[in-house]
Amino acid sequence: MSIKQDLRQLLKPYYLFNILLSLSYIAFKRLPVLCNYFFQTDQCEFEGRETEILFFLIIVVMIRTRKAGSVSMISYLSSSFIYTKIANLILWFNADILMGIVYGIIFIFVAFIFPEPTYSGADQVVYFRGAENLEEELQKDKQVTWLVTFYAVWNPACVNFAPIFSKLSNEYGLENLKFGKIDIGRHPEAAKKYQVNDSSFSKQLPTVVLFKEAKEVMRRPIPDGKKSFVKFPFSEESIKNVFGLNCLYDEAKNQSKTKRRLKAD
Numbered sequence: 001m002s003i004k005q006d007l008r009q010l011l012k013p014y015y016l017f018n019i020l021l022s023l024s025y026i027a028f029k030r031l032p033v034l035c036n037y038f039f040q041t042d043q044c045e046f047e048g049r050e051t052e053i054l055f056f057l058i059i060v061v062m063i064r065t066r067k068a069g070s071v072s073m074i075s076y077l078s079s080s081f082i083y084t085k086i087a088n089l090i091l092w093f094n095a096d097i098l099m100g101i102v103y104g105i106i107f108i109f110v111a112f113i114f115p116e117p118t119y120s121g122a123d124q125v126v127y128f129r130g131a132e133n134l135e136e137e138l139q140k141d142k143q144v145t146w147l148v149t150f151y152a153v154w155n156p157a158c159v160n161f162a163p164i165f166s167k168l169s170n171e172y173g174l175e176n177l178k179f180g181k182i183d184i185g186r187h188p189e190a191a192k193k194y195q196v197n198d199s200s201f202s203k204q205l206p207t208v209v210l211f212k213e214a215k216e217v218m219r220r221p222i223p224d225g226k227k228s229f230v231k232f233p234f235s236e237e238s239i240k241n242v243f244g245l246n247c248l249y250d251e252a253k254n255q256s257k258t259k260r261r262l263k264a265d
Contacts, residue, residue: 124173
């Protein structure tokens with residue numbers, strides 16, 4: 001996503017309200033007029049406990065966004081909002097219980113009224129209902145190449161990757177080059193069969209697997225020699241380059257042409 005697209009995305013209510021909620025305590029505590037009125041003090045400085053909470057928040061956001069594989073400004077913001085808002089909730093309750101309750105009500109209200117925007121363009125993603133459904137589809141026509149994402153709806157990295165995968169399916173999808181997704185939170189047997197760790201500490205979410213002739217030929221992320229997983233940036237360009245989508249697309253197109261020509265003969 002370009003900088004212009006990022007800025008356009010930031011104008012959507014979800015991002016505007018969440019940025020305001022994330023910066024609310026800092027703004028109210030540091031701006032003299034607001035500080036004097038709400039905190040009844042002329043000392044508009046952070047106290048020791050407040051500084052500790054904010055410092056801890058910075059560390060948590062940095063770690064979690066790196067684990068989420070965030071690669072753009074929007075991704076970083078989306079990954080960090082929940083942590084910044086919880087930190088603000090703690091700070092507001094620490095300052096005044098009533099203000100903490102008011103902030104909590106606004107927090108919940110915004111979450112329900114302004115959900116995170118999702119990719120609204122066309123896509124060609126097939127959603128599988130478990131491991132058996134995926135296996136049936138793979139065996140149905142072994143000439144079809146499948147790129148399948150194993151994901152969980154609660155995982156920030158999966159949420160960030162969803163619009164990218166949808167966009168790629170729309171750009172590269174053909175009758176013999178298809179894109180699929182399977183929610184391993186709802187279908188844990190698929191996670192077990194395809195060896196994808198679905199725990200909350202998993203470094204395998206999302207996992208993208210390429211199937212050719214009904215067999216797995218490549219996946220990301222992949223384990224290193226120490227039973228850990230090599231971090232993979234789930235960006236549009238990374239998926240295109242690592243899985244060779246341009247080559248797969250050309251192969252699939254040529255295969256379709258040959259098939260039509262043979263039928264005509």
